[in-house]
Amino acid sequence: MCRIARPHPFWPTAGQPLNLWPTQAAPALPDIPAPRPSGSRRRRLWELDSHAFCPVIGVCLPLDAVRALVQREQGAEAPTDDYGLHCEAIAASKRRTPLAERIQQALDTRYAEALRTTRAIKDTEALASWWRAALQGDGVAGALWATLTHAACDTLLEEQVLHDIHLLQHQWGAAERADRRRLRELQTAHERLQHSQGTLLARQAEQLQQQALRLEQLQASLVQLRGELIGRDTRIAQLSHALAQAQQASPDLAPRRELQAQVLALRERLVGLDRALRHARLAAAGPATLPASASACTAPAAAAAPVPVPLPWPALSQRAVLCVGGRSRAVPVYRHVIEREGAHFAHHDGGTEHSPAQLEACLAAADLVICQTGCISHDAYWRVKSHCKRTGKPCLFVEQSSRSGLQRALGLAHAAASPATPS
Structure with a gap:
C-alpha cells in the first residue's frame, strides 16, 4: 500500500533500490505540486500531484493492463515482477512520456462513461457530492479518475478523495484477506464434498449393479412364468376343444349322467326294499327259524364289525359286490373270484x-361290501361301517389281502347263510 498524503522519506525514486533500514536519515524531498490548469480543461495524468499516481495506477488500471502497456513501450527491458511494473508506471506518469500518454488514453477509454457523466458538473461542491455518491456504488475506479482529472477538483477535494480511496484500499485489503480465508474454507469444504460425492457415486454404482442383477433375475422369472402361463392356456384350450368335441359327439351326456344318478338312487331304494322284505319274512317265520350257526359265527365278530345280514350263497349271482381297500396287486384276484360266482365286481x-366322495355312491350301488381292514384308511373304514350299519347291507371284513383270505370270508358268509342240519 502506498502512502497518499506525503511520500515516505525512505521511499526510493524510480530506478533506485529499496532500503528499509537506512544507516542515516535520508534528506527530506521537497513537495512541489504540479501547476493546475486554468479554465474548464480536464487535467492530464502527468498534471496530477505526485502522491496521486500510486492510487490512480493501482486502483484504476488492472495489473494485466499495466503490464501490457509497459511491455509495449519498453519491450524486453520492461520489469518482470508486478511491483516493478507498478513502480515503472508511476515513474513514467510523473512527466509527459509516451508511456504516460498511453496510460492516459487507456484510462480515458476505460472510464469514458464516468467522464461523460461529470461533464455536466461545473462546481466543486457538486463534484464532491457526486464523488460521495459514487463511493457507495461499484464504479469507484472510474469515479476516482473522473474526479481527480476534473477541472473543478481543487486541492481540498483532491486531498479528501485520496483519503477516501486510501481507507477504501484498506477495506478492500481486509475484504480480500477475508475472501481468501473464505476461499480456503470453501476449497476444504469442496474437497470434502468431492470425497463424499465419490463415496456416494461408488455406492450408487454398486446399487445400480445390484438392481441390474435383480432385474435380470426378475426378467428370467417373468419369462419362465410367461412360459408356464402359455402352457396353461394351451392346456386349457386343448381341454376346452376336447370338451367341445365330447359334447358334440355325445349331446346326451348330461341327461345320461342324470339318468345314471337316478338309477343309482332307485337301485339303493330297491335294495332297501328287498332287505326290508327279507327282514319282514324272517320276522314272520319266527325266531326258531334262525340258524344257530349264524349266531355262533357272528358273535365273535360283533365287537369289531357290524353284524352282516345273512346272504344266501346262491343269491351272490347277478349281485353287485364292492371291494373297499386292499393292495392293487390283489384286485385282479378278487375280481376273478367274485366274477367266477356270477357277480359284478367293483373296487x-x-x-x-380314488376320491372319497365316490365311496358313498359305490356303497349305495353295491349289494355286498368286502372291506379290507388291513389295507384301508380310518376314514374309509368308518364310512363303510356306518353305511352298512345304517342300511343293513351285508359286509365282509377281510384281514388278509389274499385269495385265501377272501375265500375264507366268503366261506363264512356261505356257512352263515346255509340252514342248520337237524339233529
Missing part, C-alpha cells in the same frame, strides 16, 4: 387314488 381303494 374302491379307500381314498388313496
Whole structure:
C-alpha cells in the first residue's frame, strides 16, 4: 500500500533500490505540486500531484493492463515482477512520456462513461457530492479518475478523495484477506464434498449393479412364468376343444349322467326294499327259524364289525359286490373270484387314488361290501361301517389281502347263510 498524503522519506525514486533500514536519515524531498490548469480543461495524468499516481495506477488500471502497456513501450527491458511494473508506471506518469500518454488514453477509454457523466458538473461542491455518491456504488475506479482529472477538483477535494480511496484500499485489503480465508474454507469444504460425492457415486454404482442383477433375475422369472402361463392356456384350450368335441359327439351326456344318478338312487331304494322284505319274512317265520350257526359265527365278530345280514350263497349271482381297500396287486384276484360266482365286481381303494366322495355312491350301488381292514384308511373304514350299519347291507371284513383270505370270508358268509342240519 502506498502512502497518499506525503511520500515516505525512505521511499526510493524510480530506478533506485529499496532500503528499509537506512544507516542515516535520508534528506527530506521537497513537495512541489504540479501547476493546475486554468479554465474548464480536464487535467492530464502527468498534471496530477505526485502522491496521486500510486492510487490512480493501482486502483484504476488492472495489473494485466499495466503490464501490457509497459511491455509495449519498453519491450524486453520492461520489469518482470508486478511491483516493478507498478513502480515503472508511476515513474513514467510523473512527466509527459509516451508511456504516460498511453496510460492516459487507456484510462480515458476505460472510464469514458464516468467522464461523460461529470461533464455536466461545473462546481466543486457538486463534484464532491457526486464523488460521495459514487463511493457507495461499484464504479469507484472510474469515479476516482473522473474526479481527480476534473477541472473543478481543487486541492481540498483532491486531498479528501485520496483519503477516501486510501481507507477504501484498506477495506478492500481486509475484504480480500477475508475472501481468501473464505476461499480456503470453501476449497476444504469442496474437497470434502468431492470425497463424499465419490463415496456416494461408488455406492450408487454398486446399487445400480445390484438392481441390474435383480432385474435380470426378475426378467428370467417373468419369462419362465410367461412360459408356464402359455402352457396353461394351451392346456386349457386343448381341454376346452376336447370338451367341445365330447359334447358334440355325445349331446346326451348330461341327461345320461342324470339318468345314471337316478338309477343309482332307485337301485339303493330297491335294495332297501328287498332287505326290508327279507327282514319282514324272517320276522314272520319266527325266531326258531334262525340258524344257530349264524349266531355262533357272528358273535365273535360283533365287537369289531357290524353284524352282516345273512346272504344266501346262491343269491351272490347277478349281485353287485364292492371291494373297499386292499393292495392293487390283489384286485385282479378278487375280481376273478367274485366274477367266477356270477357277480359284478367293483373296487374302491379307500381314498388313496380314488376320491372319497365316490365311496358313498359305490356303497349305495353295491349289494355286498368286502372291506379290507388291513389295507384301508380310518376314514374309509368308518364310512363303510356306518353305511352298512345304517342300511343293513351285508359286509365282509377281510384281514388278509389274499385269495385265501377272501375265500375264507366268503366261506363264512356261505356257512352263515346255509340252514342248520337237524339233529
